[in-house]
Amino acid sequence: MKTLGIILIIAGIAMVLIRGFNVQTDKTIIDAGPIEVSKKENRWIGWPTYLGGIVAIAGIVLVVSGKRKGA
Numbered sequence: 001m002k003t004l005g006i007i008l009i010i011a012g013i014a015m016v017l018i019r020g021f022n023v024q025t026d027k028t029i030i031d032a033g034p035i036e037v038s039k040k041e042n043r044w045i046g047w048p049t050y051l052g053g054i055v056a057i058a059g060i061v062l063v064v065s066g067k068r069k070g071a
Contacts, residue, residue: 001062001065001066002062002063002066002067004059004062005058005059005060005061005062005063005066006059006063007059008055008056008058008059008062009056009059009060009063010059011052011055011056011059012052012053012054012055012056012057012058012059013052013056014052015047015049015051015052015055015056016049016052016053016056017052019046019047019049020044020045020046020047021044021045021046022042022043022044022045023042023043023045024040024041024042024043025040025041025043026038026039026040026041027039027040027041
């Protein structure tokens with residue numbers, strides 16, 4: 001559980017610092033035999049900043065509870 005807690009802490013901090021990322025996708029508009037018209041779109045994939053804090057706090061709870069059980 002301690003390892004999972006550390007991973008959650010690192011992921012939570014990364015989620016707070018990096019609020020999301022862009023992904024470029026190709027969208028086919030017209031596909032009529034040899035003629036094809038496509039469009040590139042940028043899509044934002046993001047998450048709320050507070051979610052990173054919640055993940056980090058959950059990781060801290062796992063690390064602290066793992067130390068108490070191990071002692």
